[in-house]
Amino acid sequence: MDIRRVQVTGGSSFMITLPKEWAESVGLKKNDPVMVVPQPGGGLLLSVGGVQAPSEGDDTEIDADRVPDSVALYRQLIGAYIAGFRTITVHSAFPLRGSMLESVSRFTQTSIGMEIVEEDENRIVMKDLMDITEVVPQKNIRREHLLVKRMVSDVFQAASDMDTERLEGMADRDTEVDRIHWMVQRQSRILLKDIGLSAGMGVDLR
Numbered sequence: 001m002d003i004r005r006v007q008v009t010g011g012s013s014f015m016i017t018l019p020k021e022w023a024e025s026v027g028l029k030k031n032d033p034v035m036v037v038p039q040p041g042g043g044l045l046l047s048v049g050g051v052q053a054p055s056e057g058d059d060t061e062i063d064a065d066r067v068p069d070s071v072a073l074y075r076q077l078i079g080a081y082i083a084g085f086r087t088i089t090v091h092s093a094f095p096l097r098g099s100m101l102e103s104v105s106r107f108t109q110t111s112i113g114m115e116i117v118e119e120d121e122n123r124i125v126m127k128d129l130m131d132i133t134e135v136v137p138q139k140n141i142r143r144e145h146l147l148v149k150r151m152v153s154d155v156f157q158a159a160s161d162m163d164t165e166r167l168e169g170m171a172d173r174d175t176e177v178d179r180i181h182w183m184v185q186r187q188s189r190i191l192l193k194d195i196g197l198s199a200g201m202g203v204d205l206r
Helices: 020-025 070-082 098-110 137-161 170-193 195-201
Strands: 007-009 013-015 034-038 044-048 059-063 087-091 114-119 123-128
Touching: 059 070, 070 087, 070 098, 070 170, 098 114, 098 123, 098 170, 137 170, 170 195
Parallel strands: 059 087
Antiparallel strands: 007 013, 034 044, 087 123, 114 123
């Protein structure tokens, strides 16, 4: 922890110095703008305007030759999605097999926001094209809760009335719940990594 003491200049302005290592790591120079955003609980968020630190950890690659089967590939894609990677690349030293292509297609159809942006015989690149700030996590959680509540109610009602028609489309609704749940987990990971993004959305990290 780095403790800085407050100085008073001109009788009315309070001032602290910024850590030199941090300033250099984000490329901060003289006269560069720094945005100051008050936070709940009395904290302040500093955001460097016009200068950004190199983005690390936004991309990941999956070597299909090291994945045992298409099911494992699908699960790895979901894991990468939940982890918050913005770009996911699947590559192979050989032409990608049909089962692997099917897993990639299923993933892009199931996940929210991921689309294929580049593709050839040995490589597929998927990118998140959704603006994460458009939907706050709380709204997704409320929708997930409503869907699950309706599903549980329909199951009990179907059992009570012996009405199996109520259960039609249940698998699709279950998949929709999964999609929303993965999105909530993904948003949580991204917001934890980018406090500036959460501040801009007005989201308390708790």
